[in-house]
Amino acid sequence: QECSADDATCSSSSSTPDTTTNQEQCKDTHDNCSFWAKQGECDANPNYMHIFCPISCNTCPEPRQASTLEALLLIEVSKYGKSQKVEGKDAVKTLEVIERTVDYMKNVVFKGGVDLSEDIVVECTNKEELCAFWAAIGECEANPGYMKLKCAPSCQTCDMIDINKRCPPLTDDVVPALLPGGLNAMFERIVATAPGNNTDLEIAPGMTNYSVVIHSRPAPVEGEAVIDQKLDLEQPPWLITFNNFLTDEECEQLIILGHKSEYARSKDVGDLQADGSYDSVVSTSRTSENAWCSYQKKCRSEEVPQMIHERIAMITGIKANHSEDFQILKYEPGQFYRRHHDYIELQADRQCGPRVLTFFLYLNDVEEGGATNFPLLDIAVKPKKGQAVLWPSVLNSDPKAKDYRTDHEAQDVIKGIKFGANAWLHLYDYMAASEMGCT
Numbered sequence: 001q002e003c004s005a006d007d008a009t010c011s012s013s014s015s016t017p018d019t020t021t022n023q024e025q026c027k028d029t030h031d032n033c034s035f036w037a038k039q040g041e042c043d044a045n046p047n048y049m050h051i052f053c054p055i056s057c058n059t060c061p062e063p064r065q066a067s068t069l070e071a072l073l074l075i076e077v078s079k080y081g082k083s084q085k086v087e088g089k090d091a092v093k094t095l096e097v098i099e100r101t102v103d104y105m106k107n108v109v110f111k112g113g114v115d116l117s118e119d120i121v122v123e124c125t126n127k128e129e130l131c132a133f134w135a136a137i138g139e140c141e142a143n144p145g146y147m148k149l150k151c152a153p154s155c156q157t158c159d160m161i162d163i164n165k166r167c168p169p170l171t172d173d174v175v176p177a178l179l180p181g182g183l184n185a186m187f188e189r190i191v192a193t194a195p196g197n198n199t200d201l202e203i204a205p206g207m208t209n210y211s212v213v214i215h216s217r218p219a220p221v222e223g224e225a226v227i228d229q230k231l232d233l234e235q236p237p238w239l240i241t242f243n244n245f246l247t248d249e250e251c252e253q254l255i256i257l258g259h260k261s262e263y264a265r266s267k268d269v270g271d272l273q274a275d276g277s278y279d280s281v282v283s284t285s286r287t288s289e290n291a292w293c294s295y296q297k298k299c300r301s302e303e304v305p306q307m308i309h310e311r312i313a314m315i316t317g318i319k320a321n322h323s324e325d326f327q328i329l330k331y332e333p334g335q336f337y338r339r340h341h342d343y344i345e346l347q348a349d350r351q352c353g354p355r356v357l358t359f360f361l362y363l364n365d366v367e368e369g370g371a372t373n374f375p376l377l378d379i380a381v382k383p384k385k386g387q388a389v390l391w392p393s394v395l396n397s398d399p400k401a402k403d404y405r406t407d408h409e410a411q412d413v414i415k416g417i418k419f420g421a422n423a424w425l426h427l428y429d430y431m432a433a434s435e436m437g438c439t
C-alpha cells in the first residue's frame with residue numbers, strides 16, 4: 001500500500017522489489033565496479049558483483065528472441081495489465097508464470113470461478129512489467145503486501161485485492177501497546193527515568209545521556225488515577241522534548257541514509273483505492289522532501305536506525321515493530337508543512353491500529369525558522385541537532401481516540417536546511433500489517 005494519512009505520508013513498505021533483468025537498465029551501480037572487477041571480485045563475490053556490477057562483470061542478460069507461442073502468450077497476458085518482460089536466466093520460469101496467469105485470468109477470474117465484485121476484477125491487473133518475473137523468483141511469498149496489490153494476476157490472488165479478505169481484523173487476544181490510562185503512565189515513567197535529569201541513574205547500553213523538558217502535561221494525580229475522556233480534555237496533553245537524544249554521529253548518519261534512500265517530494269494522501277490503499281498526490285500544504293528508511297532501501301537494517309528504533313522502544317515501552325520506518329525529512333528555505341494532525345482515521349480499525357505517538361527527531365541546527373509549532377498549545381519547538389520531541393495523537397482514556405489538540409505545523413525554513421525524522425508509533429504491530437499490505 002502506497003500511502004496513508006491525513007498528513008499524507010507514503011508508506012515505506014511499498015517499494016518495488018529491487019531486482020531487475022531489464023536489458024536497457026543493465027548498468028554498474030557503484031563507482032568502484034570496474035576496479036573490483038579487475039581485482040577478481042566478479043569470481044570472488046559473484047552474488048553481489050553479478051547484480052550490482054553487471055557491465056564490469058559482463059553479466060548483463062542476453063536479449064531474447066521470442067518464439068511465436070511466446071509472442072502470443074505475451075499478447076494474451078498484456079490484456080491483464082502491463083506487458084510483461086521476459087529475459088535473463090529466469091526467462092523460462094517467467095514464461096511459465098505468464099502461462100499460468102493467462103489460464104487463471106481467463107478460466108477462473110473471468111469465468112466467475114472466484115466470487116469477486118466487478119470493482120475487484122477491474123482492479124486485478126499487473127501494475128508493473130516485472131510482475132511475472134518477480135512471481136517467478138518467489139516475490140509473491142517474500143513480499144506479499146506489495147505483490148498482492150501490484151501483481152495480483154501473476155500471484156493468482158485477485159481475491160486478495162479486497163482489503164477485507166487480505167486483512168482480517170485482529171483477534172481479541174492481541175495486546176495493544178497502550179491500554180486506557182497507559183499513556184499518562186508512560187509519560188510519567190519517561191520523565192522519572194531520564195538519565196540526564198537524574199545524575200544517580202545509570203545509562204543503559206544503547207542509551208544516550210538525554211534529559212527531558214516538559215512543555216505541556218496534565219496535572220499529576222494523587223493516588224488512583226480516574227480514567228475518563230472528559231477529565232482528559234480538561235487537562236493539557238503531554239508534550240516533552242529530549243535533549244541529547246541522538247549523538248552528532250547518529251544525526252549525520254541518518255541524513256546520509258536519507259540521501260541513500262533518495263529524498264523525493266513529500267506526498268499527501270489522495271483517494272481511497274479499490275484495494276484499500278490510498279493514492280498519493282503532490283500537495284501544496286507540504287513542500288518538503290522525504291525518504292523512507294525501510295528494509296527495502298537497505299536502511300532500517302543499518303546499525304544506527306536499528307539502535308534508534310530500539311532506544312525509542314526502551315523509552316516508550318512500545319516495541320520497535322510498532323514503529324513505521326523513519327521518514328527522513330529535508331526542508332530547504334521556503335519549504336514547510338502546514339497545520340495537520342498525524343492521526344489517520346482509517347487506520348483506527350485496521351490491523352496496525354492508529355498512530356498513537358509521534359517521536360520526532362531533529363538532525364541538524366537550522367539557522368532560522370523551521371520550528372514545529374503546536375497552535376492549540378501555543379508551543380513552538382525550535383530545531384536543535386540531536387533533540388527529539390514526543391507527543392501523543394490519542395487520548396489517555398482511549399488510545400484509539402484522536403486528541404485534536406496536538407495539531408501541528410512545520411514552519412517555513414528561512415535560512416539554512418532543516419533535516420528531521422518522524423517515527424510514528426502504532427497501537428499494534430505496524431511492520432506485520434505492512435508486510436501484508438494492510439496499513
Ligand SMILES: O=C(O)CCC(=O)C(=O)O
Pocket residue numbers: 007329337342360370371372408409410411420422
Ligand atoms: O518537520 C517538522 O517539524 C514536523 C513534521 C511533521 O509534522 C510531519 O512530517 O508530520
Ligand SMILES: [Fe+2]
Pocket residue numbers: 007340341342408
Ligand atoms: Fe506531523
